[in-house]
Amino acid sequence: MLRSSAISGNVILEGAQVAVMGRGNTIAQGVRGLVIGDGITLNEDGIVTPRINGAAVQSxxxxxxxxxxxxxxxxxxxxxxxxxxxxxxxxxxxxxxxxxxxxxxxxxxxxxxxxxxxxxxxxxxxxxxxxxxxxxxxxxxxxxxxxxxxxxxxxxxxx
CATH class of the missing domain: 2.60.40 (Immunoglobulin-like)
Structure with missing residues (x-):
């Protein structure tokens, strides 16, 4: 089952337990995590953010x-x-x-x-x-x- 929010454009697949702050993100089925930012893909449990305590996460x-x-x-x-x-x-x-x-x-x-x-x-x-x-x-x-x-x-x- 596919869940999507028309307001944020995020795609969150069935069974995902996530907090998403941003737009255009894709969250895989059954993952747990936190996503902060836009256009991010979360395929496994974890936290994805562009900064931690003000320091940029380089990728x-x-x-x-x-x-x-x-x-x-x-x-x-x-x-x-x-x-x-x-x-x-x-x-x-x-x-x-x-x-x-x-x-x-x-x-x-x-x-x-x-x-x-x-x-x-x-x-x-x-x-x-x-x-x-x-x-x-x-x-x-x-x-x-x-x-x-x-x-x-x-x-x-x-x-």
């Missing part, structure tokens, strides 16, 4: 919708990017590598990717070289497959 973001067909590398339509250039390649069937201009530190990087096909799984993480790894596989047999990314949203935040 950089890369948000893109990825599409991949055939044996081509994924193409990215960037929604937000203050991290820098990310170059996408296909390393093998259902496996893709995003190489940022400056490698990410996995300890201070948040990665979230959505699934767009109910018969497939999509995962993303930062590898030891600081690159983005995306894997798509079939839920039956777990074989890695191409052409699953279809306007799939990837969000990366560094702190």
């Amino acid at each position: 950089s973001t890369y948000i893109a919708n990825l599409t991949q067909t055939g044996t081509a590398a994924p193409t990215a339509i960037e929604i937000s990017n203050n991290i820098g250039l990310v170059t996408w390649t296909r390393t093998s069937a259902g496996e893709y590598l995003g190489t940022p201009s400056s490698p990410f530190d996995a300890l201070y990087t948040y990665v979230m990717i959505n699934n767009v096909n109910h018969d497939h799984l999509t995962s993303a993480y930062i590898n030891t070289d600081g690159n983005i790894v995306i894997i798509t596989c079939n839920t039956s047999g777990h074989a890695h497959e191409d052409a699953i990314l279809n306007n799939t949203t990837l969000e990366i935040r560094t702190y």
Whole structure:
């Protein structure tokens, strides 16, 4: 079930227990937390705010919708990017590598990717070289497959 407020434009999915102060925020299903600010996505329990005790919380973001067909590398339509250039390649069937201009530190990087096909799984993480790894596989047999990314949203935040 989807709950939304016409006044604030916030989207709060079913089961979320949150306090939201701002507009245009998206809250995932079943999470608990506090959101202060505009245009924020809360995908796990926690507090998201641009400042704590007056000190700015620094983060950089890369948000893109990825599409991949055939044996081509994924193409990215960037929604937000203050991290820098990310170059996408296909390393093998259902496996893709995003190489940022400056490698990410996995300890201070948040990665979230959505699934767009109910018969497939999509995962993303930062590898030891600081690159983005995306894997798509079939839920039956777990074989890695191409052409699953279809306007799939990837969000990366560094702190």
